[in-house]
Amino acid sequence: xxxxxxxxxxxxxAFAWLHDGATLAIGGSxxxxxxxxxVREIVRRGTRRLTVVAMTQASIDVDLLIAAGCVxxxxxxxLGFEYLGLASNFRRHSADGRLRVxxxxxxxxxxxxxxAAKNLPSGITKTGVGxxxxxxxxxxxxxxxxxxxxxxxxxPAIRPDVSIIHASRGDRWGNLAYAGYPFSxxxxxxxxxxxGGKVIASVDEIxxxxxxxxxxxxxxxxxxxVDAIVEAPWGAxxxxxxxxxxxxxxxxxxxxxxxxxxxxxxxxxxDTHVRTLESHDAYLDRSLTPSRLAxxxxxxxxxx
Amino acid sequence: xxxxxxxxxxxxxxxxxVLSRELGEGEVGSPGGSRSEIPLAAARLAQLxxxxxxxxxxxxxxxxxxxxxxxxxxxxHSTMDYRNIYAGTEAVMAMSGVFHTKRDWFFAGAMQVDAxxxxxxxxxxxxxxxxxxxxxxxxxxYSSAMAKRFFIYMxxxxxxxxxxxxxYMTAVGHGSGPGTREKLGLRGGGPALVISPRGVxxxxxxxxxxxxxxxxxxxxxxELVAQTDCELIVPxxxxxxxxxxxxxxxxxxxxxxxxxxxxx
Numbered sequence: 001x002x003x004x005x006x007x008x009x010x011x012x013x014a015f016a017w018l019h020d021g022a023t024l025a026i027g028g029s030x031x032x033x034x035x036x037x038x039v040r041e042i043v044r045r046g047t048r049r050l051t052v053v054a055m056t057q058a059s060i061d062v063d064l065l066i067a068a069g070c071v072x073x074x075x076x077x078x079l080g081f082e083y084l085g086l087a088s089n090f091r092r093h094s095a096d097g098r099l100r101v102x103x104x105x106x107x108x109x110x111x112x113x114x115x116a117a118k119n120l121p122s123g124i125t126k127t128g129v130g131x132x133x134x135x136x137x138x139x140x141x142x143x144x145x146x147x148x149x150x151x152x153x154x155x156p157a158i159r160p161d162v163s164i165i166h167a168s169r170g171d172r173w174g175n176l177a178y179a180g181y182p183f184s185x186x187x188x189x190x191x192x193x194x195x196g197g198k199v200i201a202s203v204d205e206i207x208x209x210x211x212x213x214x215x216x217x218x219x220x221x222x223x224x225x226v227d228a229i230v231e232a233p234w235g236a237x238x239x240x241x242x243x244x245x246x247x248x249x250x251x252x253x254x255x256x257x258x259x260x261x262x263x264x265x266x267x268x269x270x271d272t273h274v275r276t277l278e279s280h281d282a283y284l285d286r287s288l289t290p291s292r293l294a295x296x297x298x299x300x301x302x303x304x
Numbered sequence: 305x306x307x308x309x310x311x312x313x314x315x316x317x318x319x320x321x322v323l324s325r326e327l328g329e330g331e332v333g334s335p336g337g338s339r340s341e342i343p344l345a346a347a348r349l350a351q352l353x354x355x356x357x358x359x360x361x362x363x364x365x366x367x368x369x370x371x372x373x374x375x376x377x378x379x380x381h382s383t384m385d386y387r388n389i390y391a392g393t394e395a396v397m398a399m400s401g402v403f404h405t406k407r408d409w410f411f412a413g414a415m416q417v418d419a420x421x422x423x424x425x426x427x428x429x430x431x432x433x434x435x436x437x438x439x440x441x442x443x444x445x446y447s448s449a450m451a452k453r454f455f456i457y458m459x460x461x462x463x464x465x466x467x468x469x470x471x472y473m474t475a476v477g478h479g480s481g482p483g484t485r486e487k488l489g490l491r492g493g494g495p496a497l498v499i500s501p502r503g504v505x506x507x508x509x510x511x512x513x514x515x516x517x518x519x520x521x522x523x524x525x526x527e528l529v530a531q532t533d534c535e536l537i538v539p540x541x542x543x544x545x546x547x548x549x550x551x552x553x554x555x556x557x558x559x560x561x562x563x564x565x566x567x568x
Contacts, residue, residue: 029364030384056364057384057442080439083339083381091437101437103426105445107403127446130476130488132426150489180386181365184399242386302378302387 007174007229008206011041011280014228017198018047018162021072025053025113025158025192026061027165027185028239030082031247033178034061035166035202037235037280043068044275051075053158055113055184056106060238060255063087066099067259067266068274073100075158077109084252088259089266103137110184112158116191121157128153159195163188166202166236167220168244171209174226175219176201180242182220189225199225202232204241232280234293246299248292311522313548315501316566317556318520319457320345321548322499323411326455329355331408333451334363336443338413340383341565342457348377348391348560353552361405362388363443366397371559379561403446410447410454412475412495416467417456419514419535420484421477421495421507423448424470441474448475453496461500463533466514478512502528504545508537518545 015038018024024042028034039061042050049072054062057078065071067089079087093099111123124143129151134140141154165188168179178185189199201221206229212219235241238248238255258269277283311318316339323346327333335343347360351371360369362383369392371377377391389396397405414423415438425444427435448454456477458465477495479485485494494512498505503519515537519525521544529538548556556566 030382032384032386076440078440078442083341086437086439094437095434103440105441106443107446110403125446126449126489126491129449129490130473130479130484131445132473133441133445136426136472181384181396182399183365187399240386246386300386302380302390 004173006172007223007226008172009228009230011038011202011230011232014200014230015041015045017200018042018045020047021049022161023051023053023159025055025160025163025188026058027055027163027183027188028061028236029183030057030059030078031239031252032181032242033166033183033185034059034236034239035164036061036237036239037232037283038164038200038202038230039065040274040277040280040283042070043270044278046070053109053113053160054079055109055188059087060252063089063259064270064274066090066093068270071099073102075102075104075109077104077106081252081256084249085256085260088256092263102139103133104140105133108133108140108153108155109158110187112155113187113191115155115157116159116195117187119194122154123157124152124154126152158191159197160188160192161197162200163192163197164200164202165189166241168203168241169205169207170201170203170229171207171212172229173209174201174223174229175209175212176203176221176226176229177212177218178220178242179244186221189221193225198227200228200230201226202230202235204233204235204244206231234284234288235280237288237296243300245293245296248296313553314567316342317553318545318548319499320349320556320566321552322504322545323455323457324349324353324552326497327355327358327409330357331355332359332361332405333407333409334361334447335383335411336363336447337411337457339457339459340411341379341381343411343455344383345379345556345560345566348379349552349556352555352559361397361402361407363402366399366402367393368395368397369393376562377560379563379565381565407447407451408453410451412444412448412454412456414456414458416465416470417458417498417534418467418470420479420481420512421456421498421514422470422473422479423456423475423477424472425474426472429471444475448477448494449490449492451492453493456495456498458498458500461502461528462531466532466534466536468534478507481512482510502531505536513537515539516542518543520545521547
């Protein structure tokens with residue numbers, strides 16, 4: 001008798017799909033819904049030469065992968081820490097040529113990823129006409145609209161080999177329900193799936209499938225787009241799981257302080273907070289305390 | 305960061321109040337940029353003063369919000385913060401909707417701005433010949449092309465930030481002057497205003513060049529001009545920026561920014 005296959009797996013098993021030189025898309029935005037437990041697993045595996053696409057904004061997720069030497073090229077419209085400062089590792093690695101930067105605007109990356117989702121060779125946008133983005137990024141092509149002749153920009157389809165996203169909860173079939181904003185995760189999953197890539201989702205909680213099926217309007221991403229689901233409680237930490245817990249500002253500020261000091265300090269930080277912790281459970285047990293987690297949970301309520 | 309010297313308001317508060325006056329009744333727009341709490345506060349303040357039918361879309365998360373007749377309103381550093389749902393959010397747009405919905409205005413921060421309001425968020429050439437990376441375009445190449453108008457807020461007013469030639473043009477303002485935007489087919493009207501800790505600038509209707517509109521209380525015209533490397537039209541009479549009224553400050557501090565985020 002054949003059975004329905006569970007897509008629940010471990011991070012270590014899921015990343016058998018991720019090879020050196022792959023195009024990796026990361027969901028969430030800025031400090032929110034970042035699949036950080038999966039990012040840390042990539043660092044521990046020592047994957048190299050990744051092209052990282054983050055839609056629409058990135059912070060510690062991509063900066064940390066750069067510091068760990070996993071990244072060859074970034075396709076990220078905004079890589080920084082907003083009011084907590086600039087991305088130090090991004091700046092160092094791009095300044096000395098270790099990192100290639102594919103300059104872009106949010107809507108250009110979206111045009112490329114949408115093209116992949118629609119199985120088209122390129123996407124067309126108005127964004128970037130007349131700017132230096134077209135000079136510094138040769139993949140962005142100035143074209144004349146074939147209908148009107150108007151100046152436009154064509155972006156080649158961006159087809160992720162693997163994408164990683166984080167949701168509040170899901171079931172073993174791979175259905176994902178977001179408590180807060182899903183940012184561009186739906187589009188990332190669509191594009192990756194359509195391109196033959198693999199979508200790996202971490203969730204704070206895997207719940208019985210009956211709970212998901214009881215309210216399918218709350219299912220943000222359908223299981224058909226998800227190849228692996230990994231249970232990772234507090235898996236977005238130090239970023240927020242939007243609507244479930246707040247980002248850990250003190251932790252990110254500490255990261256920023258160490259990252260600013262230099263590569264030696266950054267490496268020491270990576271050893272302590274990522275490399276020597278063999279799993280996400282070890283991370284939770286050694287980096288966090290129950291009272292800290294309770295505070296992050298409580299912080300989603302704005303009570304002035 | 306420069307402060308509004310010895311004035312009873314911070315630079316962030318002054319910027320929020322001055323910018324709020326630019327936002328019109330019935331308009332739809334998005335706060336954004338490098339310190340998005342400033343334009344977010346400006347838009348909320350406009351709703352509570354002269355523009356009760358103005359609507360905000362926090363562009364990164366699609367929160368559509370109005371503070372009118374709402375009980376209270378925390379202000380946070382980031383427009384993506386989940387807690388902004390408590391600040392008058394009535395609907396949440398899908399990401400596609402965020403990019404498909406027409407806006408009357410956007411805001412932009414920048415590392416460099418030139419006399420035509422073109423901006424650089426990508427990379428700056430240092431004296432030693434190396435390049436320093438900024439955070440990137442975010443969505444500003446898009447919004448500068450599409451919004452009816454946009455406002456530029458600069459946290460520093462110096463020769464390093466108001467430059468003759470950008471090291472990199474991330475987003476087009478008025479390009480190289482009259483006709484540029486039309487030739488490129490850019491949709492909106494381009495930058496309408498630049499605010500810095502020293503003053504407020506707009507663009508001359510004929511030449512589209514940067515023009516000094518007012519200096520902030522406590523600032524001098526000479527010093528502002530001395531710290532500006534790009535071309536700047538200085539009219540014969542330059543008034544002081546209208547100081548925040550007690551009503552504006554009162555609403556800002558009690559209904560928009562109780563926690564004092566703009567005073568930090």
